[in-house]
Amino acid sequence: MNTDLQRFWSPSVRELVPYVPGEQPKINNLLKLNTNESPFPPSPRVREAIIAALGQDGADLRLYPDPDATALKAAIATQQGLPMEQVFLGNGSDEVLAHIFVAFFKQAQPLLYPDITYSFYPVYCQLFGVECVQVPLADDFSIDVSAYQQPCGGIIVANPNAPTSVLLSLEGIKQLLEMHPDRVVVIDEAYIDFGGQSAVSLIDQYPNLVVCQTTSKSRALAGLRIGMAFAQAHLIEALERVKNSFNSYPMDRMAIAGGIASFEDQAYFEQTCAQLIANREDLVQQMQALGFEILPSAANFIFARHPQHAAVQLAQGLREDGIIVRHFNKPRISDYLRITIGTSEQHARLIARLQQLV
C-alpha cells in the first residue's frame, strides 16, 4: 500500500502490529495440533440446543439476543458456585481480555506480565496505550513471584502459562494478590480445566482478583466464541460498563443457547477433561521415550524440545506429513514445539512421524 494513504488512519493505528493466531490451513488429511482445540466434540446437547434456538423456520434469528445473556450467565454462575453479579461474558476470552485491559490497566504505572506468555497481551497494550514491563520467567519457565514486587498498574498471568504449559500454585497467586492489594491481578485460566486448581475459589477473599476462562478448550466450543470473567461485583461492573460502551450484543443467540447446554452437562465435561489428561500423560511418555524433554504440563498441550534436533526442522518435517504444530521463533523458546493433545489415533500418527524424524 502507498503509505501516503495512511494519512486517513488514526495516527496511533499506523504503529499497530496485530496478533497472529495459529494458522487454519486447508490441507488434505491434516492433523491439526497447533491451536489447542479439543480433540473431542462438545456435549451432544449443544447441537440440540442450537437447533431449538433457531425457532420455527429460523424465525427467532430475527430478534436481538438478550444483551446481558442472562440465561447463560445463570448457567455459568450455577456451575461455578458464584452469584450472577460475579460473572461477565464476552465474545470469546480474547474480547473479555480486551475489555479487562481497558477497564483496569489504563493506569499511570505499567502492567506486569511474564516475558514468555500469551502473545496477545503486548498487542492489547499497544492498542489501548498501556505501558508494560515484561518480567522474566525463571530458568525452568516457572513464574518467579518475587520479581513482581515492583510498582505497577496491574498484573496479568496465564495459568497454566502459554505456551509453556507450566502451572503457578494458588499460593503463588495469593502472594501476587497480597503484594498489590490496590491493583487488579488477572489470572487467565484458558487451560485450567486440565489439571490445575482454579483461582475462582479465591474471589471472595480478594477484591482485586479477576479470573478469566473460555469455552474454547475444555468445552470444545472454539467455534462458538464464549469467554468469561469472574470477580467481585465492583470489578464486574467496570467490565459491563466498558462492554456496554463497545457493543450491546456481543453474544449471539446460537452462542447463548449452545453455551447453556454445555454448562448444564457437567458429566460430559468432566469425562472429556479426564480423557484429555490421560491422553496427555500417554503422549508425554511416548515422546520422552523418543528423547524429548517436556515441561510439566497442566494444559491441553505440551511444550517439548529434543536435545539433538532443532524445533524448526522438526516442525517442518511434521508439516511435510500434514501434521501442524506450533513453533515460536522467539528468544528463550525457539528450541521448543507446542503440541496440542489429541486422540490416541492422532498420537499414533504423530509418534510414527517423529520416529522417522529423530
Next chain:
Amino acid sequence: MNTDLQRFWSPSVRELVPYVPGEQPKINNLLKLNTNESPFPPSPRVREAIIAALGQDGADLRLYPDPDATALKAAIATQQGLPMEQVFLGNGSDEVLAHIFVAFFKQAQPLLYPDITYSFYPVYCQLFGVECVQVPLADDFSIDVSAYQQPCGGIIVANPNAPTSVLLSLEGIKQLLEMHPDRVVVIDEAYIDFGGQSAVSLIDQYPNLVVCQTTSKSRALAGLRIGMAFAQAHLIEALERVKNSFNSYPMDRMAIAGGIASFEDQAYFEQTCAQLIANREDLVQQMQALGFEILPSAANFIFARHPQHAAVQLAQGLREDGIIVRHFNKPRISDYLRITIGTSEQHARLIARLQQLV
C-alpha cells in the same frame, strides 16, 4: 457500590456512560415495535446452513472459525459487486463502528455528527477519547450539509438517519466527501435497504468513504450479529489491523454459515424488503388518518408525533396494552415516537389501540 472500590478501575472508565439499547421485555402477548427488528423471518436457507455447519453431533464447533470469515466475505462481496479487499466484517455493526472510531477518528480535530442521531456515537467518543462536535439538523430534521464546512477529524452520518428516518441524498454525501478529502466520512447505512440509495456505488470514486451496513434489519438476522464495512482497500486495512489487535475470531461458525446463506438468497431479501416498504406506506396512511404527523421515512421504522397528545403518554398507553415503542427523552425529539414497521396484523393491533388513545 461503595465508590471507594472504583479505585481498582482505570480512571477513564469512572466517567463512562454506556449506551442503553431498546429493552427486550418479557411480557405476555408482547408486540415489540421498539428495536427495529424485521417482522419477517430470515431466508429459510439460513436455518439449514446453520444446522449443516454444526457437523456430525456438533463436532465442528470444537474448531475455531476462520479468523477472516473469508467465505462470508466472498458472499457479501459478490452480492455488493465489490472485490473482497473492500469488505470488512464484525460482530454486528456496533463492533464495526467501534473499530471505525479507533481506526479513523482518533485525530487532533473533532469528529462531526448530527445532534440527533444514533446515540452510540457519543459513547464511542467517550470510550476512545475522541473529541466531537454535534452539528444541528435543520428544522425539518434533514442534514444541513453546509454546516459540516468546518475543521474536523472525520464525519459520521447515519443514512437514513436514526431515529428520524430521514434520508440524505447521494448528492449530499458527495458534498461531504469533497468538503473533507483528507478525512474519513462514514455513512452508517443500517436502514438503507428500505428505500434509500446506498453510497457503496461511490466507493471507487472516493478514497475517504466508508459505508457501514448490518444484517440485523433487512436480513432479519439481529440474533446472529453480522456487521459490514465497505471502503477502498487502504481503509479496510486499517480496520483489519484494529480488529486483529482486539479479537482474532469475532464471527462464530454459526454467524458465518447463516450469513452466507442469507446473502445467497437475494430473491428472498428483495421480496421481504418490498413487503416491508409496502407495510410502511400502509401504516403511515393509517396513522395520518388518526392525526399523526410523520417524517418522510426511508427506514423500517417511522418517527411520528401527534399534535394533541404527548409522546410519553402515548407510549405509556401503548405499553399498558403490551405494545412497546421507543421514546427518547431528549431535546427536539421528545414529542416523537419511533415505531418499528411490523406485519399487517401487528399494525391492526397498533392502530386499534391508538384509536383508543387519541
